[in-house]
Amino acid sequence: MNPKVSFVVPVYNVPDKFLNNCIISILKQTEANIEVLLIDDGSTDNSGDICDIFSKKDNRISVIHQHNKGLSGARNTGVRNARGKYITFVDGDDWVEPDLVESLLPSSQVDVVIGKIVKDFPNRKKYYQYEMTDGKFFSENDRVLLQKQILNFQGNISTVCGKLINREYLIKNAIYHDEKLSQGAEGIEFNFRLFELINSSIFVDRYIYHYVYDTESITTNPSQKNVALALQCFEKIQISIQNNLIYTENMRESLLQSLNTRLLYFIVTTAISSIFNPKNSSSYREKKDSLKKFMKNRLIDTAFRNGDKSKVGTQRQIILSFIKFHLFYAINILGKLK
Structure with missing residues (x-):
């Protein structure tokens, strides 16, 4: 039986404490039927070794070692190797709530399910606010509305993380990350195309993803x-x-x-x-x-x-x-x- 959700985790020189916390948080899912794809994107530290150690302890984990392609390339590798009905992206230094799958998994087929994100600073948390109500359903007639929300700085749905995305929808429409845009605003551009062809989407009023703010990160x-x-x-x-x-x-x-x-x-x-x-x-x-x-x-x-x-x-x-x-x-x- 194929897994319900594939967790795609790009890993590149992630500090040990963050990577361990990330993987453990995924393995704690209340829904057991998942797979975890750890994409070691040419790490030069021991990140790849940590991934291998976890894979030997849990058969739901697969590790793919590849030459460095950047964040977008790593995510694409994960999508192409995923078997789950839905895909969710988790960056290697972030972590997720144990009920991410249980909270977001829809009862009937949907192209994208949108959850909520928390930004974890060293001494405080920022709970992102959303201009949507719990269970709000969006149809193909709402595509432009959703694209405007992606462009809306206060809309907070422009990140690829915190979502369940139907794998067949991605493959059928060839919606992949632009690998030339790694470490830029690639998430906004990806999401803009993601919602361009969407037929169904649901918003779930639940904080399920934690973005960890690292002062030494390349993006900061x-x-x-x-x-x-x-x-x-x-x-x-x-x-x-x-x-x-x-x-x-x-x-x-x-x-x-x-x-x-x-x-x-x-x-x-x-x-x-x-x-x-x-x-x-x-x-x-x-x-x-x-x-x-x-x-x-x-x-x-x-x-x-x-x-x-x-x-x-x-x-x-x-x-x-x-x-x-x-x-x-x-x-x-x-x-x-x-």
């Missing part, structure tokens, strides 16, 4: 490469909106407006947490030049002019004003304070 340190990759993700979404014939003109305009507003958040994050991050060793002048160059990007310039600034909150509106009037010294101070 300033990186021009990560900014460029994220920009590529948003550019790909824009092209899809503009060129996809499934959208009416009103749908297209609505999605583009949502994208522009979402990019306002990206502009603020890039300015404060990347370019003017104190960990960025560039000189003040280099940081100014970098931000100016970033703002000249066609997609960013359009979003800056057309995005709905009233939806990003007072603090971000102030930062956007600093950018508009080239008050880089103020942005530099905020970067240090953050």
